[in-house]
Amino acid sequence: MVRQLGRYVLFTMRAFGGMGYVLRRPKLVLKQVYTLGLLSLPVISFASIFLGMVTALMVSYQLEAGVPKFYVGATGGRTILIEIAPLVIALLVVARVGSNITARIGTMKVTEQIDALETMGINSVHYLALPIILASIVVVPALVIYSDLISLVAAAVSAKVIVNVPIPQYIFGLKRYATLNDVLGGLLKTPFFGLAMGSISVYYGFQTELGAEGVGKSVTASVVTSAALIMILDFIVAFWMFR
Amino acid sequence: MIKVSGLSKCFSQQKVLEGIDFEAQDGRRVFILGKSGSGKTVFLKCILGLLVPDTGKIFIDEMDITPLMVKPRFKRKLTRIRQKIGYVFQGSALLDSLSVADNIALALDSKNFPWEEQNRIIDEKLEMVGLERKVRRKYPAQLSGGMKKLVAIARAIAAEPRYIFYDEPTTGLDPAMITRITKLIIELSEKLEVTSLIVTHDMGLARRAGQDIYFLKNYTLSRPRRITRLEELYE
Ligand SMILES: Nc1ncnc2c1ncn2[C@@H]1O[C@H](COP(=O)(O)OP(=O)(O)OP(=O)(O)O)[C@@H](O)[C@H]1O
Ligand SMILES: [Mg+2]
Numbered sequence: 001m002v003r004q005l006g007r008y009v010l011f012t013m014r015a016f017g018g019m020g021y022v023l024r025r026p027k028l029v030l031k032q033v034y035t036l037g038l039l040s041l042p043v044i045s046f047a048s049i050f051l052g053m054v055t056a057l058m059v060s061y062q063l064e065a066g067v068p069k070f071y072v073g074a075t076g077g078r079t080i081l082i083e084i085a086p087l088v089i090a091l092l093v094v095a096r097v098g099s100n101i102t103a104r105i106g107t108m109k110v111t112e113q114i115d116a117l118e119t120m121g122i123n124s125v126h127y128l129a130l131p132i133i134l135a136s137i138v139v140v141p142a143l144v145i146y147s148d149l150i151s152l153v154a155a156a157v158s159a160k161v162i163v164n165v166p167i168p169q170y171i172f173g174l175k176r177y178a179t180l181n182d183v184l185g186g187l188l189k190t191p192f193f194g195l196a197m198g199s200i201s202v203y204y205g206f207q208t209e210l211g212a213e214g215v216g217k218s219v220t221a222s223v224v225t226s227a228a229l230i231m232i233l234d235f236i237v238a239f240w241m242f243r
Numbered sequence: 244m245i246k247v248s249g250l251s252k253c254f255s256q257q258k259v260l261e262g263i264d265f266e267a268q269d270g271r272r273v274f275i276l277g278k279s280g281s282g283k284t285v286f287l288k289c290i291l292g293l294l295v296p297d298t299g300k301i302f303i304d305e306m307d308i309t310p311l312m313v314k315p316r317f318k319r320k321l322t323r324i325r326q327k328i329g330y331v332f333q334g335s336a337l338l339d340s341l342s343v344a345d346n347i348a349l350a351l352d353s354k355n356f357p358w359e360e361q362n363r364i365i366d367e368k369l370e371m372v373g374l375e376r377k378v379r380r381k382y383p384a385q386l387s388g389g390m391k392k393l394v395a396i397a398r399a400i401a402a403e404p405r406y407i408f409y410d411e412p413t414t415g416l417d418p419a420m421i422t423r424i425t426k427l428i429i430e431l432s433e434k435l436e437v438t439s440l441i442v443t444h445d446m447g448l449a450r451r452a453g454q455d456i457y458f459l460k461n462y463t464l465s466r467p468r469r470i471t472r473l474e475e476l477y478e
Contacts (some may be wrong), residue, residue, distance in 0.1 A: 111335040115293050119330045120402070121322045181470045 011125070011206065012199045013134055018126025022134065026126070032135035036097050041144055043096050044089060048147040051088060052154025053162075055080055060163040069165045073173030076155050079183040081186045082242070083177060086145045087234050090193040093140055094226040098201040101132055105205025106215035114206070129202040136198025141190040148186070181241070189237040193230050202224045244269055245290065245406065245440070250299030251288055259285050267406075267455070272432050272439040274449045277459030278392050282320070283442035284333060286459065287408050288441075291328060292321055297418040303327065329399030329437075333410040335391040337383040343369075350401035360454075368397040371434075374429060379444040389420035393427075400431065409432065409441040413448050421448070428452050431474065445458075 059076035105128060108114050117124040143178055152174070159165040204222035209213045247265040261280040267273040277283050288294040290301055292312035300307050303324055304418045311324070312319040329350075337346050347365045356364070366376060372393045383391060392412060399407055412428065429452050432439045442459075443449065449456055457464045 108338070111334055112332045113338050115288070116330070116332055116336040117349070118293060119291055119325055120350065120398075121326045121353045123318070123322075168362070201353065 008200070008203050011129075011203050013132070013203070014225075015125050015129040015199070017189075018123060018130045020214070021123065021126045022130050023059070028131040029048055029134050033139055035154075036132075036135050036179040037142065039100060040093055041096055041209050043092055044143050044147055045090055045150060047049035047088065048150035049154045051084055051147070052080065052151035052156075053158040055084060055151070056155040056159040056165075057162060060159065060165065067174075068169075070169040070173030070176070072159050072163070072165045073156070074177035075173075075178045076159070077152055077170075077174035078178050078182050080151050080155060081148055081182050083186070083234075083238070085151055086144050086186045087230070089144050089147045090140060090190065090197065091227055091228050093143060093193075094197050094201075094223055094230065097139075098197045099219050099223050101201035102196070102205045102208075102219045103215055105129075105202055106208035106218045109206065109208045110214055112212055125206070129199075129206065132202050133195065133198040134199075137191045138194070140185060140194030140197065144187060144190045148170045148183075153193070185237070185241045188241075189233060192233050192237075196229045196233060197226045200229065244302075244304065245309060245438070246302040248300050248302075250286075250301065251297045252285055252294065253297060255367045255414055258462055260289070260296075263462075265457065265464055267440055269438050270432070270436055271454045272428065272441065273455045273457070274453040275440070275442045275457045275459050275464065276444060276446070276449055277442070278444055282462065283367045283459055284410055287330070287410055287440070287442055290408075291325055291330065295474050305433065307366075313416055313433050322353075326402055327386055327403035327404055328406045328408060329402065331392070331399045331407065331409045331412055333414070335383070335388075335395040337394060337398070339383055341382075342379065343381050343383075343386075346383070346394065347398045347401050350398050354402065364401060365397075368401050369394075370396045371400065371431070373423070375381065389416050389423075392416065392424060396424075396427065396431075400435065402435075404437065405437075405439065406438045409439065409443075412444075413443065413445045421445075425451050 055076045056072060058070050059079070063071055108128070114124045114128070117127060156167050156170045159170050160167050201222050204218040204225070208218040245265075245267040247263055248429065250260055250263040252260040252263070263286070275283055275286065280423060285294060289296045292308060295312045296309060300309050302308070304327070306324065308324055311321040338349065341349070344365050347368060348361055351361055351364060365379065369376065374390065374393050374397065378386070378390065378394070383394075386394065409428065412424050416424065425448055428439060428441065431437065441448070441452070456467060458467055
């Protein structure tokens with residue numbers, strides 16, 4: 001466990017050693033941003049709509065009679081911004097993108113593509129790992145912002161349709177109570193979620209052992225570890241910002 | 244010249260290579276024959292430092308490269324030496340996410356050629372292996388096994404190596420493609436004056452193209468006395 005952690009940290013540091021190499025080839029990162037972002041959009045859109053709806057529903061259910069309706073916007077919107085969208089989206093990205101990254105790199109390992117890079121004088125960690133890590137640091141926050149917007153709209157609409165909160169009231173509540181601190185508190189952690197997901201996924205990809213089960217094993221380990229680390233990070237940020 | 248002395252390699256408890264001495268003279272086509280699982284691929288990878296040998300020394304052009312394999316700070320030096328070698332992998336090992344042209348361009352990555360020059364080299368190497376220009380834009384998944392091998396050979400010769408390693412270049416191909424690749428191996432070794440190191444279990448290939456032949460068996464290399472008796476050695 002400790003040795004794994006040490007190896008992971010060392011690996012990530014080695015990856016960042018390729019910054020110069022990658023800066024001279026920005027296309028490597030752009031390609032990953034495109035791939036990772038595109039992979040996630042459908043599932044994120046779908047999930048965000050339902051996140052918005054269920055949050056509006058749950059909040060109005062918990063509000064007691066007599067509490068003004070704009071509180072659905074205030075509490076529900078804030079919950080989405082601070083916690084639900086960042087965490088759920090990050091976990092979804094782990095499931096959709098992280099697993100894909102590990103499987104892709106693991107396959108490259110067992111089919112000797114990584115050896116091929118090395119024999120051609122290309123540092124495989126610089127060439128493969130760093131662009132994915134950098135792209136993840138950008139893509140996860142972007143997806144969370146996107147999800148914030150979609151879920152807030154979905155929440156407002158479903159608040160109107162299901163529990164009959166007028167949309168202007170919802171917006172009023174959101175504007176009045178959601179602070180910049182909330183938005184930042186939700187967003188600031190996302191690059192770290194991206195870093196965790198990206199680096200863990202490539203790390204396990206590179207650790208893949210030869211043989212038929214190798215890739216499957218790596219993917220499982222990668223998804224579980226990324227999800228756990230993201231939840232730990234999430235708690236640390238919450239403790240630090242909102243205690 | 245490539246020289247190996249006292250090379251041993253094992254994985255956890257499993258012995259694969261033990262006390263191997265080997266030499267490939269410049270310009271020769273050197274074959275290592277051995278059955279499946281005898282350690283042929285491991286041997287090639289040890290020479291390149293893709294696997295680190297447990298004991299032994301490996302000299303490439305008189306330079307002992309084994310110390311370079313263990314220390315990260317020698318990585319750049321090792322990289323420079325690896326660039327003398329083109330490697331045709333057993334499964335071709337083309338990068339799935341890149342087109343044929345980009346795969347070949349990878350081999351030129353460290354040379355920083357201008358774009359036109361790089362393009363010219365890609366065309367030239369494709370022509371050398373007898374592939375048409377239109378395969379440039381195809382992806383590995385769209386190629387047959389034989390074509391993948393040819394592209395892998397084009398990629399291996401792109402950076403003008405002095406040595407070419409072939410790992411099972413004919414396995415899994417039809418007779419026509421085997422003949423084509425056999426001819427290509429001979430042709431490249433003569434035209435480019437490279438040293439070829441071929442590991443295979445294809446006796447026919449060894450008989451047609453081999454100049455020096457080794458046999459890998461019981462963890463170690465030996466030289467058969469006569470090529471005509473190759474099959475017997477296999478038993
Ligand atoms: N990375 C590795 N980790 C553990 N064992 C390995 C590894 N690579 C090879 N081996 C073992 O070493 C032995 C020799 O493998 P190698 O791939 O060199 O055989 P080969 O002669 O190339 O066979 P083939 O003709 O099937 O390709 C095998 O028993 C294999 O299981
Ligand atoms: Mg092999």
